[in-house]
Amino acid sequence: MYQKIKWGFYNEMRPKEIEAILKKRPIAFLPWGAIEYHGKHNPVGLDSIKALNLCTDVAKETGGIVMPVVDLAANLIKSYPGISFKKHSIEFSEKLIYMICEEYLDQLADQDFKIVILLSGHAGEPHLQNLKTVAENFNKKNKSKHCWALAEFDVLPKDLLVANHSALEETSLQLYYAKEMVDLKSLPQDREISLELDAVSGRDPRSASVSYGEKIAKTFVHNVSKKIQLLINSFC
Numbered sequence: 001m002y003q004k005i006k007w008g009f010y011n012e013m014r015p016k017e018i019e020a021i022l023k024k025r026p027i028a029f030l031p032w033g034a035i036e037y038h039g040k041h042n043p044v045g046l047d048s049i050k051a052l053n054l055c056t057d058v059a060k061e062t063g064g065i066v067m068p069v070v071d072l073a074a075n076l077i078k079s080y081p082g083i084s085f086k087k088h089s090i091e092f093s094e095k096l097i098y099m100i101c102e103e104y105l106d107q108l109a110d111q112d113f114k115i116v117i118l119l120s121g122h123a124g125e126p127h128l129q130n131l132k133t134v135a136e137n138f139n140k141k142n143k144s145k146h147c148w149a150l151a152e153f154d155v156l157p158k159d160l161l162v163a164n165h166s167a168l169e170e171t172s173l174q175l176y177y178a179k180e181m182v183d184l185k186s187l188p189q190d191r192e193i194s195l196e197l198d199a200v201s202g203r204d205p206r207s208a209s210v211s212y213g214e215k216i217a218k219t220f221v222h223n224v225s226k227k228i229q230l231l232i233n234s235f236c
C-alpha cells in the first residue's frame, strides 16, 4: 500500500497549497458532467454529481487535485431520436465540447500536471468518444504526460454496472452520494419502466439502494486507484 498523499479542490486552494500538492502528486482529476433530464426521480445534475464524487473519492486514495466539475455536454436525451424530453437539459454542440476539452487539457499540461484523469459522467455518443479522442491526441502530443479519459463502466464488471441512463446503477450512485435528491416514489408502481415514459435506459431503478451505490463506488475507487498507481510509476 502506498503512502497517503494530500488532495484538494483546485478552486478552494491558494496557490501555495496547490503547488505543495502538485510537487508530490501532479495529478488533476477532471470530472466531466452534464445538465440533463434524468427522469422524475433523479436530479438533472446526476452525471456531474456522480463524476465529482467519484473523482473526489479516488483523489482521497491517490492524492491529487480535483478540478471543478465541467457541466457542459453534447448528445443529451433532449435530442435523442424517437423520445420527447425537451426540458431540463442544457445541451452544447459536439464541436464546442471538443474545443473546450482540448483547451482545458493544454492548460493543465502548462501548469505542470503530469497525469489527468478525465471522468465522464455522461455516456452519450459521440460525446464520450470525442473526449477520449481529445485525450488520445493530447497523449500523442505530450509524451511525458498522460490523460486517461474514461466512463465508470470502463473499469467495472458488467454484473455490477453497465452504461445506463437513470437506471439501477446511476440511481444507486445518486442515492449513495446525495440521497435527499432522489425521489423513488415518483416512479410508477403499476407498470414496466421505459425509456419513452420514464427516461430510464437500463435496469429497473425501483430497486436502487444506497448500499448498491456504495458497492459500485468502492469498486470503482479500488480499480481506478490501482491503474493510477501504474501511471504514477510511468509519468511522475
Ligand SMILES: [Zn+2]
Pocket (backbone or CB within 6 Å): 038, 046, 047, 121, 122, 123, 164, 165, 166, 170
Ligand atoms: Zn446520467
